[in-house]
Amino acid sequence: MKWLMVAIIVGSTVLADLLQSYEMKRHVVAVEDLRPGRLGGLLRGLARRGPLVVAVFFMAISFFAFMKLLSVADLSFAVPVTAASVALETLLARLVLREKVGALRWAGALSVACGVALLAM
Amino acid sequence: MPSGRALAHVPASNPPSPTRRVDLKTKLLTGFVVCTNVLGNFSMSWGMKHQNAVLGLSPIAYIRLIFTPWVLLGTALLILWLLSRMTLLGWADLSYVLPATSIGYVLSAVLGKVFFGEQVTWERWLGTGFIVIGIVCVGLTAANTTKRETAG
Numbered sequence: 001m002k003w004l005m006v007a008i009i010v011g012s013t014v015l016a017d018l019l020q021s022y023e024m025k026r027h028v029v030a031v032e033d034l035r036p037g038r039l040g041g042l043l044r045g046l047a048r049r050g051p052l053v054v055a056v057f058f059m060a061i062s063f064f065a066f067m068k069l070l071s072v073a074d075l076s077f078a079v080p081v082t083a084a085s086v087a088l089e090t091l092l093a094r095l096v097l098r099e100k101v102g103a104l105r106w107a108g109a110l111s112v113a114c115g116v117a118l119l120a121m
Numbered sequence: 122m123p124s125g126r127a128l129a130h131v132p133a134s135n136p137p138s139p140t141r142r143v144d145l146k147t148k149l150l151t152g153f154v155v156c157t158n159v160l161g162n163f164s165m166s167w168g169m170k171h172q173n174a175v176l177g178l179s180p181i182a183y184i185r186l187i188f189t190p191w192v193l194l195g196t197a198l199l200i201l202w203l204l205s206r207m208t209l210l211g212w213a214d215l216s217y218v219l220p221a222t223s224i225g226y227v228l229s230a231v232l233g234k235v236f237f238g239e240q241v242t243w244e245r246w247l248g249t250g251f252i253v254i255g256i257v258c259v260g261l262t263a264a265n266t267t268k269r270e271t272a273g
Contacts, residue, residue, distance in 0.1 A: 108258030118248025
């Protein structure tokens, strides 16, 4: 059960972030749209984009799977698992989104993943 | 008539280039994403700890809890976090956003120690150091490597 939840959390987090990154780069939001008076319109606009709706659905799955994981495992186990997704997402950003991930960015991502794992101890 | 080289000279008082401006906006938005996430989680946690509500299977207790001031503030901040993070993912690489926003883990640990009296062990300080090093490394790279620099 524990490892099934881990797989669901990592898988759904990765899919949600990839979908968000892909869709938000197709239609970039301008800084003016972040003004308080325009936030409602921005929210409505984003809710009409299919990939973002699917991404939020995956985020919800990840959230509830995390809650379930906390009920069967320690927090010190659950949090490092989310840190592992940083390294996996960096790899997929390179392969799927065609981002240029150089040595410095790889070092940074792995350092952050180690750091988050240590924070959870 | 001035030479091409002379025309190309840029005085120090000139406004920043569009690329630099976009980079600055990306960094400011990254800070906003971190702040809304950390403060949103803190408000939620503060509200939950001070309510002493017993949460069972009934949704009524959850709904009642959502409309308490701190949890409501936390929910509003986390909606802002979601919107601003989506916007940031349009401006910058996913492989940039993930490590750059992870300073939130450190700030959450600091808030936990200051406001909730949580223990910060040497492993946590070491982890904080790793995260800061990682953020510095990622911060030295270009935020957007897939082109399209449209930050407004």
